[in-house]
Amino acid sequence: MKTALSKTIRQIDVMIAPWVLSAVKELNAFNTYLFHALFIDKAELSKGIADPQQQVTVDVFRQFITYHKENGFTFVSPDEVLRGLSPDKKYIMVTFDDGYYNNLRALPVLEEFNVPALFFISANHVRYNKAFWWDVAYREGKKARMTDDAILAEKEHLLTLTDVEIDTYLTNKYGPGCLKPIGDTDRPFTPSELHTFSQHPLVYIGNHTCDHAVLTNYDAEGIKEQISKAQEIIEDMVGYRPETIAYPCGEFNDTVLQVCKQEGIKLGITVHHAKNFSPQLYDSKNLLTLNRFTIWGDQDVKNQCDFYRSDYHMFDKVKEVYTKLKAKI
Ligand SMILES: [Zn+2]
Incomplete structure (x- = not known):
């Protein structure tokens, strides 16, 4: 569909999301959310040292956690997901990609609300202090x-x-x-910082490849090396082999999934914006291709979360009709 039209329909969906949530019962699901760098405040964001990305500050992160606590979500760790979730509850898992040192700033918030989080580490960035x-x-x-x-x-x-x-x-x-790297805003963890961080009871560590590899740009050998080597390097740094992976930029293919299985990785996350529903959750293939939402710091947190939780999106309906019409032409 034309971008301007898609944008308008999405804006309407965000606007009507609170009404949809009050009118249509929200389906129980397992929602995962993606964060990257965590900025102190807007002043740090605008320094030009690092890509502002989703522009998430510590305050935005706290608003996000508070919202889900107030709306009856159960925060889970990857271990709890792998043990199995009940279809009778609404679950959420917080994830951070890349291995930024600034992710340390999440800890006081996680402790305040007793929320676990999963941090996906690009192994060689940590090992070599690479931006x-x-x-x-x-x-x-x-x-x-x-x-x-x-x-x-x-x-x-x-x-x-x-x-x-x-x-x-x-x-x-x-x-x-x-x-x-320039400094604490853009640098990755050092190996010893990551080791200490990983020992925190609310912190879980996952694989994000060796070199933040967009895996579909690699041949089979390259894919194997990127995933398997990262397993080894991360194990060296944190003391265990990850059972989870976030595919850089969400890109994966059959070879990637095969290598993950060989490496004992049981839970894999993409960047496809959607909820995860049971019983699909219990199919091992689906556990390696979980969906994940992204929060933007320059937009209202409540509006975004309402929109993601809402089970009726006009955009999906219009897209469905548009695709059918296009197929007929
Ligand atoms: Zn990444």
Whole structure:
């Protein structure tokens, strides 16, 4: 569908979500949510050091947790998901991708509400104190006075490459030092920080590949190396082999799923925006392709959560009709 029309219908869906929630009983489901960097406040966000991404501050994160506590959700750890969830409750799992040191800022909130969270680690970024490529592209692009559209277009191009190709592209353009983090805003955990963090009872650690590899850009050998090596490196750092994975950028294929099974990974998460319903939850293939929502810090938290919880979206209906009509033409 045309982007402007899709956007308008989505905006209407967000507007009517509170009404839908009060009129139509919410279906019990297991919802997972994705966070990346956690910024102290808007001032840190606007420094240009790191890609603002979803622009989530600690305050936005606290609002998100409070909302779900007030609306009867049970927060679960990956271990509880793997032991099996009851179809009679509404569940939620909090996840953070990449391995940013700034994720430490989530801990006081998690402790305050006694909420577990799953942190997916890009292993070599931690091992080598390497900046994440999207932060480098953003920071250096801004310095070079590129427009936001040009930075976005460059990021979209980089998403189609392997980690080695991305590093070559960035170092050729901005020099060999560009992959060094600037400070606590953009750096990953150090291995010893990650070790200490992982010992916290509310913290669970998962695989996010060795080099934040968009796995569908790799051949079978590359996929195996990215997943299996990350299992080893993470085990070295935290003392156990992850049973969970978040596919970078949500991309996976049959080879990826096969390698995950071989590696003893039981729970895999994408970035497909949808709820997870039982009984599909109990099919092992579905557990490796779980859906996940994303929260944006520049939009109202309640509106977004209402929208995700609502089981009626005009957008889906219009899309269905549009697809049928298109097939007939
Ligand atoms: Zn990621």
